[in-house]
Amino acid sequence: MQQAVPEPQSFRRVLSSMCTEPHPAAREAAVRFLATNPGDPGTYGAAAELEARAVDALGELAGLADPHGYVTSGGTEANIQAVRAARNRARDEWTSPPESPNVVAPESAHFSFAKAADVLGVDLLTVPTDGDGRADVDAVRAAVGDDTVAVVGVAGSTEYGRVDPIPDLAGVVEAAGESTPGGDRPLLHVDAAWGGFYLPFTDHEWCFEHAPVDTLTVDPHKLGQAPVPAGGLLARDRATLDALAVETPYLESTSQATLTGTRSGAGVAGTVAAFDELWPAGYREAYETATANASWLADALDDRGFDVVEPDLPLVAADVPESVFEALRKREWRISRTGRDELRVVCMPHVTRRMLREFVADVDDLR
Incomplete structure (x- = not known):
């Protein structure tokens, strides 16, 4: 017997979610682009153009004038990709590639980094936070070693909404590079998946504008009021995105840097529509x-x-x-x-x- 499709949850009593109702303009744009796939830009050119606009918008939000990146399925994919890019760049570019690559992150880091470590075969070294729930910079410094390919900072932790001292973590990364003969250093990744759309209106130092951050996660489908799924990965340098690319012989485009192949044109269109309506x-x-x-x-x-x-x-x-x-x-x-x-x-x-x-x-x- 055919069953009726149930109604989705009401947000009337939802107090724990980091997602929210999409803006009406984002909802309308998402519906128009439901049957599009930015993962095949040769076929879905309009979606690809919107994705370029989305990346530029997220770069404006995060203080990066010439951003590289794409609209992900969410913060988990973006964090996995940031770790993957760091691992690949260390493997391919360092004078002495790490034998057992690791990532150093505070204990407040999202559980997606445990997934990243498992999927990518890297070690996740978690270090304590200070008494207020922020990364302990001295503990991070002590944990960083020759095999560290990335240091993670959190800008809006999921449990307490805390923002790590990102410029201080950048100093740890720079010092690590100065201590190696080839100047090889870990990449600095900032996870601002939830906080990124609120942090521009605070005094926190958290983004590309405030420190030499290499990659950053920010999710439009959270505070950005875009439809689910719509995450975001930004990179300062093109080489970081190139480190993720694989050949795509049967598509019109010759390579693809994303983790998933088919992706949501609805999320891309909704991101642009929400940003156009709400920023700043x-x-x-x-x-x-x-x-x-x-x-x-x-x-x-x-x-x-x-x-x-x-x-x-x-x-x-x-x-x-x-x-x-x-x-x-x-x-x-x-x-x-x-x-x-x-x-x-x-x-x-x-x-x-x-x-x-x-x-x-x-x-x-x-x-």
Whole structure:
């Protein structure tokens, strides 16, 4: 018997997701490009042109005037590709290629780096964060060795919204290159998958403009309000993207640097449409609203005696008892926990003050 297609989830009680409702213009553009594939630019020329515009837009966001990159399926693919490019460049270009390549990342790094290490056959060396959840630069420096092909910095961690000291990590990378006879150094990769669309409106130093970053992940389908899937990988140098290329003998284009072959033209078109509608004023307004909401929620939970992690970007973590957490879930609040079992709420564009008031009212009712 044929079954009806169910309705997707409503965002009315979603407080843990780092994705959000697409902007209406992005939704409309995505529908028009549903049957296109930027992975075959010879056939789907309009999608390919839009992807070039998307990369330029993301470069503007991240302080890179001449960006190289593409629209990925999400932050996981972008992070895997950044590690792959670093491994390949070290293998092909270093005076003494590493025998056992490794990547150094803070313990706050996204779990996609564990996937990257597994898929690519590199070692992932995780180092502690400081007392506020940011990369410990001294620990990173101590972990970097002759086989380190990449150092990872996080700009908007998924658990606490923390931003690592990217210029200091760049200094570690530069010093590593100065200590080798051939000047070979790890690549510096910044994972700004979630934070990238809010960070331009802060005082943080996080992108190509602030440090000699080599590659950067930023996801339009998160705070950028593009449809899923639409991630982003940016590289400072063409050679980094070239290190990913493989030959494509049966396509009109002769090589392909992407990880997947067929890709979403809908995500590409939606990215451009959202950016055209929202950059910069709309994103600034979204950041200011989300920041105010996160501050309000943090204060509300603190006033009720919960131990709250001070928000940096608009993400709130609080030590809420397991019984209250599970009762909130039963009331269909979509919430999650950090690795230390704190309640985690992400103030995305769909999260309104009214939603948060309803949430806090339920917290009061369940205490």
